[in-house]
Amino acid sequence: MKEISPTIEPAMSQDFLHVSALDRIAWLHTGQAYIPDGEHVWRVWCEYAIVLVARLPEACLPESGNIAGSLVMFRTHTDEDFLHKIMVHPDMRGRRIGTQLMQTALRNTARSVLLTVDPENAAAVQLYQKFGFQIRRRIDGYYRPQEDRFLMAFEPEPA
Structure with missing residues (x-):
């Protein structure tokens, strides 16, 4: 494309x-x-x-x-x-x-950036990792009981 x-x-x-x-x-x-x-x-x-x-x-x-x-x-x-x-x-x-x-x-x-992503969405997790995000923790039932999330964080370079 x-x-x-x-x-x-x-x-x-x-x-x-x-x-x-x-x-x-x-x-x-x-x-x-x-x-x-x-x-x-x-x-x-x-x-x-x-x-x-x-x-x-x-x-x-x-x-x-x-x-x-x-x-x-x-x-x-x-x-x-x-x-x-x-x-x-x-x-x-x-x-x-x-x-x-x-x-x-x-x-x-200049601040840390957080996001959540479905742990089953391996492609999205890998994409965010390529941008420098790291998994901070898993949160079960984040939105609804069956909707778990990884909390991911990006730390910018110090100024």
Whole structure:
């Protein structure tokens, strides 16, 4: 698949509906029930959290406002960042958009970054490890009784 070069930039408040649409589209392949965050929370995240978008220059993804991917992180009460979501439009997968989003986010933080991942998702665990994340601990029943997670952490290089 051909690599593309979107502009990776902070989301604007008005992007929240498009990012919310991408959130619904990006998870269709899992076959699991989508638990909506709601468009209202995307509005708040786009204004107050760290939300990056991969915006395409041409009008090829009208349903997501030409946003091909997005990443949302926010600061925790432990003064770490929590990577809540990274998602790529199904039509744009395999083009390194997720990699570009992750590299931009990690390059621009001086804090530890946490994320959770399904322990059964070996591909995702390995991918996060390639970015420098380490498994901090396993948490059984993280979301629901049958949904376990690894808590993984990335430690940036000291300044």
